[in-house]
Amino acid sequence: xxxxxxxxxxxxxxxxxxxxxxxxxxxxxxxFILATTAAAMDVDVTxxxxxxxxxxxxxxxxxxxxxxxxxxxxxxxxxxxMVMPNMVGMIPGVTDMASVMMKNLIKKKGVASIEELRxxxxxxxxxxxxxxxxxxxxxxxxxxxxxxxxxGGAATWMESALExxxxxxx
Amino acid sequence: xxxxxxDAKGLNCPLPILKAKKALNxxxxxxxxxxxxxxxxxxxxxxxxxxxxxxxxxxxxNDGEVYRFLxxxxx
Numbered sequence: 001x002x003x004x005x006x007x008x009x010x011x012x013x014x015x016x017x018x019x020x021x022x023x024x025x026x027x028x029x030x031x032f033i034l035a036t037t038a039a040a041m042d043v044d045v046t047x048x049x050x051x052x053x054x055x056x057x058x059x060x061x062x063x064x065x066x067x068x069x070x071x072x073x074x075x076x077x078x079x080x081x082m083v084m085p086n087m088v089g090m091i092p093g094v095t096d097m098a099s100v101m102m103k104n105l106i107k108k109k110g111v112a113s114i115e116e117l118r119x120x121x122x123x124x125x126x127x128x129x130x131x132x133x134x135x136x137x138x139x140x141x142x143x144x145x146x147x148x149x150x151x152g153g154a155a156t157w158m159e160s161a162l163e164x165x166x167x168x169x170x
Numbered sequence: 171x172x173x174x175x176x177d178a179k180g181l182n183c184p185l186p187i188l189k190a191k192k193a194l195n196x197x198x199x200x201x202x203x204x205x206x207x208x209x210x211x212x213x214x215x216x217x218x219x220x221x222x223x224x225x226x227x228x229x230x231x232n233d234g235e236v237y238r239f240l241x242x243x244x245x
Contacts, residue, residue: 111185124188
Protein backbone atom coordinates (compact mmCIF):
# COMPACT_ATOMS: atom_id res chain seq x y z
CA UNK A 1 0.00 0.00 0.00
CA UNK A 2 1.42 3.37 -0.99
CA UNK A 3 1.53 6.21 1.47
CA UNK A 4 0.58 9.78 0.69
CA UNK A 5 1.01 12.39 3.41
CA UNK A 6 1.11 9.59 5.94
CA UNK A 7 -2.25 8.19 4.81
CA UNK A 8 -2.33 4.68 3.36
CA UNK A 9 -3.98 4.60 -0.04
CA UNK A 10 -4.80 1.47 -2.06
CA UNK A 11 -2.58 1.05 -5.09
CA UNK A 12 -3.28 -0.62 -8.42
CA UNK A 13 0.15 -2.23 -8.50
CA UNK A 14 0.58 -5.98 -8.68
CA UNK A 15 1.32 -7.52 -5.31
CA UNK A 16 3.60 -10.30 -4.11
CA UNK A 17 4.33 -11.93 -0.78
CA UNK A 18 7.27 -14.11 0.18
CA UNK A 19 7.41 -16.27 3.30
CA UNK A 20 11.07 -16.54 4.36
CA UNK A 21 11.77 -19.56 6.58
CA UNK A 22 15.51 -20.11 6.19
CA UNK A 23 18.37 -18.23 7.84
CA UNK A 24 21.48 -19.48 6.08
CA UNK A 25 23.60 -17.36 3.75
CA UNK A 26 22.65 -19.28 0.60
CA UNK A 27 18.93 -19.35 1.37
CA UNK A 28 18.91 -15.64 2.19
CA UNK A 29 19.49 -14.76 -1.47
CA UNK A 30 16.37 -15.93 -3.34
CA UNK A 31 13.84 -13.96 -1.25
CA PHE A 32 15.85 -10.73 -1.17
CA ILE A 33 16.76 -10.90 -4.88
CA LEU A 34 13.14 -11.47 -5.89
CA ALA A 35 11.76 -8.89 -3.45
CA THR A 36 14.11 -6.11 -4.58
CA THR A 37 13.67 -6.93 -8.27
CA ALA A 38 9.88 -7.08 -7.97
CA ALA A 39 9.91 -3.71 -6.17
CA ALA A 40 12.05 -2.30 -9.00
CA MET A 41 9.35 -3.56 -11.41
CA ASP A 42 6.68 -1.62 -9.48
CA VAL A 43 5.30 -4.59 -7.54
CA ASP A 44 4.14 -4.10 -3.94
CA VAL A 45 6.13 -6.65 -1.95
CA THR A 46 5.49 -8.08 1.52
CA UNK A 47 8.05 -10.38 3.15
CA UNK A 48 7.08 -12.48 6.15
CA UNK A 49 10.00 -13.80 8.22
CA UNK A 50 9.35 -16.83 10.36
CA UNK A 51 11.40 -19.50 12.15
CA UNK A 52 15.05 -19.35 11.00
CA UNK A 53 14.13 -16.73 8.42
CA UNK A 54 13.73 -14.24 11.27
CA UNK A 55 17.53 -14.23 11.61
CA UNK A 56 17.64 -12.31 8.31
CA UNK A 57 16.15 -9.28 10.07
CA UNK A 58 18.85 -9.00 12.75
CA UNK A 59 20.78 -5.73 12.79
CA UNK A 60 24.01 -7.66 12.94
CA UNK A 61 23.93 -10.43 10.32
CA UNK A 62 26.28 -13.35 10.86
CA UNK A 63 25.00 -15.60 8.08
CA UNK A 64 26.71 -18.88 7.35
CA UNK A 65 26.51 -21.63 4.77
CA UNK A 66 27.30 -25.26 5.46
CA UNK A 67 28.35 -28.06 3.09
CA UNK A 68 26.85 -30.52 5.57
CA UNK A 69 23.90 -32.30 4.04
CA UNK A 70 24.31 -30.34 0.82
CA UNK A 71 25.83 -32.57 -1.87
CA UNK A 72 25.09 -29.95 -4.54
CA UNK A 73 27.44 -27.37 -3.00
CA UNK A 74 30.23 -27.34 -5.54
CA UNK A 75 32.69 -24.47 -5.11
CA UNK A 76 34.89 -23.30 -8.01
CA UNK A 77 38.55 -23.55 -7.12
CA UNK A 78 41.53 -23.16 -9.44
CA UNK A 79 39.52 -24.06 -12.55
CA UNK A 80 38.05 -27.14 -10.84
CA UNK A 81 35.05 -27.67 -8.57
CA MET A 82 35.35 -28.81 -4.99
CA VAL A 83 32.63 -30.87 -3.34
CA MET A 84 33.15 -31.56 0.35
CA PRO A 85 32.27 -35.01 1.65
CA ASN A 86 29.68 -34.83 4.44
CA MET A 87 32.21 -36.22 6.91
CA VAL A 88 34.43 -33.17 6.31
CA GLY A 89 31.47 -30.85 6.82
CA MET A 90 31.12 -32.22 10.34
CA ILE A 91 34.60 -31.09 11.42
CA PRO A 92 34.46 -28.00 13.66
CA GLY A 93 35.44 -24.88 11.74
CA VAL A 94 34.47 -26.19 8.31
CA THR A 95 31.18 -24.27 8.29
CA ASP A 96 33.05 -21.04 9.11
CA MET A 97 35.60 -21.77 6.42
CA ALA A 98 32.92 -22.53 3.82
CA SER A 99 31.12 -19.31 4.81
CA VAL A 100 34.27 -17.21 4.34
CA MET A 101 34.91 -18.88 0.98
CA MET A 102 31.34 -18.18 -0.14
CA LYS A 103 31.52 -14.52 0.95
CA ASN A 104 34.82 -14.06 -0.92
CA LEU A 105 33.28 -15.61 -4.03
CA ILE A 106 30.22 -13.35 -3.72
CA LYS A 107 32.45 -10.27 -3.56
CA LYS A 108 34.68 -11.42 -6.42
CA LYS A 109 31.73 -12.06 -8.74
CA GLY A 110 30.03 -8.72 -8.12
CA VAL A 111 27.07 -10.32 -6.33
CA ALA A 112 25.39 -8.06 -3.78
CA SER A 113 25.75 -8.84 -0.07
CA ILE A 114 22.59 -9.67 1.86
CA GLU A 115 23.08 -6.42 3.81
CA GLU A 116 23.03 -4.47 0.52
CA LEU A 117 19.94 -6.27 -0.79
CA ARG A 118 18.12 -5.82 2.51
CA UNK A 119 18.90 -2.11 2.48
CA UNK A 120 17.69 -1.90 -1.13
CA UNK A 121 14.50 -3.63 -0.01
CA UNK A 122 13.86 -1.12 2.80
CA UNK A 123 14.63 1.81 0.48
CA UNK A 124 12.11 0.54 -2.07
CA UNK A 125 9.37 0.22 0.56
CA UNK A 126 9.29 -3.56 0.72
CA UNK A 127 7.10 -4.38 3.71
CA UNK A 128 8.90 -6.68 6.14
CA UNK A 129 7.00 -8.52 8.84
CA UNK A 130 8.75 -10.40 11.65
CA UNK A 131 6.83 -13.31 13.16
CA UNK A 132 5.73 -12.67 16.75
CA UNK A 133 5.53 -16.38 17.57
CA UNK A 134 9.13 -16.88 16.42
CA UNK A 135 10.31 -13.96 18.58
CA UNK A 136 8.66 -15.65 21.58
CA UNK A 137 9.79 -19.15 20.69
CA UNK A 138 13.48 -18.34 20.28
CA UNK A 139 13.47 -15.57 22.92
CA UNK A 140 14.55 -12.93 20.44
CA UNK A 141 14.01 -9.22 21.00
CA UNK A 142 12.58 -6.78 18.47
CA UNK A 143 15.36 -4.37 19.45
CA UNK A 144 17.89 -6.79 17.91
CA UNK A 145 16.09 -6.43 14.58
CA UNK A 146 16.37 -3.62 12.03
CA UNK A 147 13.99 -0.71 12.71
CA UNK A 148 12.12 -0.91 9.38
CA UNK A 149 10.15 -4.03 10.28
CA UNK A 150 6.72 -4.55 11.75
CA UNK A 151 5.68 -7.51 13.88
CA GLY A 152 2.75 -9.74 13.02
CA GLY A 153 1.44 -13.26 12.70
CA ALA A 154 -0.12 -15.66 10.22
CA ALA A 155 -3.25 -13.55 9.82
CA THR A 156 -1.14 -10.48 9.01
CA TRP A 157 0.52 -12.39 6.17
CA MET A 158 -2.82 -13.92 5.12
CA GLU A 159 -4.40 -10.51 4.65
CA SER A 160 -1.62 -9.56 2.22
CA ALA A 161 -1.60 -12.97 0.56
CA LEU A 162 -5.33 -12.82 -0.20
CA GLU A 163 -4.93 -9.67 -2.25
CA UNK A 164 -1.64 -10.69 -3.90
CA UNK A 165 -0.99 -11.97 -7.40
CA UNK A 166 2.04 -14.02 -6.34
CA UNK A 167 2.66 -15.80 -3.02
CA UNK A 168 5.97 -17.61 -2.55
CA UNK A 169 7.28 -19.81 0.22
CA UNK A 170 11.03 -20.11 0.64
CA UNK B 171 21.86 10.34 -26.85
CA UNK B 172 21.68 9.40 -23.22
CA UNK B 173 20.84 11.95 -20.55
CA UNK B 174 22.57 9.87 -17.90
CA UNK B 175 24.99 6.95 -17.88
CA UNK B 176 24.91 4.12 -15.34
CA ASP B 177 28.07 2.06 -15.16
CA ALA B 178 26.98 -1.34 -13.82
CA LYS B 179 30.01 -3.21 -15.16
CA GLY B 180 31.21 -6.02 -12.88
CA LEU B 181 27.89 -6.19 -11.02
CA ASN B 182 25.76 -9.30 -10.97
CA CYS B 183 21.99 -9.96 -10.82
CA PRO B 184 19.93 -8.15 -9.56
CA LEU B 185 22.17 -5.11 -9.03
CA PRO B 186 22.13 -3.73 -12.63
CA ILE B 187 18.30 -3.73 -12.56
CA LEU B 188 18.09 -2.22 -9.06
CA LYS B 189 20.54 0.54 -9.93
CA ALA B 190 18.83 1.20 -13.28
CA LYS B 191 15.46 1.58 -11.55
CA LYS B 192 16.97 4.04 -9.07
CA ALA B 193 18.57 6.02 -11.90
CA LEU B 194 15.30 6.06 -13.90
CA ASN B 195 13.46 7.39 -10.85
CA UNK B 196 15.79 10.38 -10.91
CA UNK B 197 15.03 11.19 -14.55
CA UNK B 198 12.12 13.10 -16.04
CA UNK B 199 9.76 11.32 -18.44
CA UNK B 200 11.19 10.98 -21.92
CA UNK B 201 14.79 11.20 -20.72
CA UNK B 202 17.15 8.37 -21.67
CA UNK B 203 19.34 6.28 -19.40
CA UNK B 204 22.36 4.43 -20.78
CA UNK B 205 23.27 1.29 -18.81
CA UNK B 206 26.61 -0.49 -19.22
CA UNK B 207 26.80 -4.05 -17.91
CA UNK B 208 29.07 -7.08 -18.16
CA UNK B 209 26.39 -9.50 -16.91
CA UNK B 210 25.18 -11.69 -19.83
CA UNK B 211 21.93 -12.24 -17.91
CA UNK B 212 21.18 -8.53 -18.08
CA UNK B 213 20.11 -8.86 -21.74
CA UNK B 214 17.02 -10.95 -20.97
CA UNK B 215 16.49 -9.06 -17.70
CA UNK B 216 16.44 -5.55 -19.17
CA UNK B 217 14.09 -6.69 -21.93
CA UNK B 218 11.74 -8.17 -19.31
CA UNK B 219 12.13 -5.17 -17.00
CA UNK B 220 11.15 -2.76 -19.78
CA UNK B 221 8.20 -4.88 -20.94
CA UNK B 222 6.87 -5.13 -17.38
CA UNK B 223 7.40 -1.50 -16.34
CA UNK B 224 6.48 0.16 -19.64
CA UNK B 225 9.83 1.91 -19.96
CA UNK B 226 11.10 1.84 -23.53
CA UNK B 227 14.19 -0.16 -24.49
CA UNK B 228 15.30 2.13 -27.30
CA UNK B 229 18.52 0.39 -28.22
CA UNK B 230 20.82 -2.40 -27.12
CA UNK B 231 24.12 -3.73 -28.34
CA ASN B 232 27.23 -5.47 -27.13
CA ASP B 233 30.84 -5.29 -28.17
CA GLY B 234 31.60 -8.80 -26.97
CA GLU B 235 32.39 -7.68 -23.45
CA VAL B 236 30.11 -4.83 -22.44
CA TYR B 237 26.34 -4.82 -22.92
CA ARG B 238 24.85 -1.42 -23.55
CA PHE B 239 21.19 -0.51 -23.09
CA LEU B 240 19.39 2.74 -23.86
CA UNK B 241 16.21 2.99 -21.78
CA UNK B 242 13.75 5.84 -22.18
CA UNK B 243 11.76 6.62 -19.07
CA UNK B 244 8.04 6.38 -19.71
CA UNK B 245 5.67 7.45 -16.93
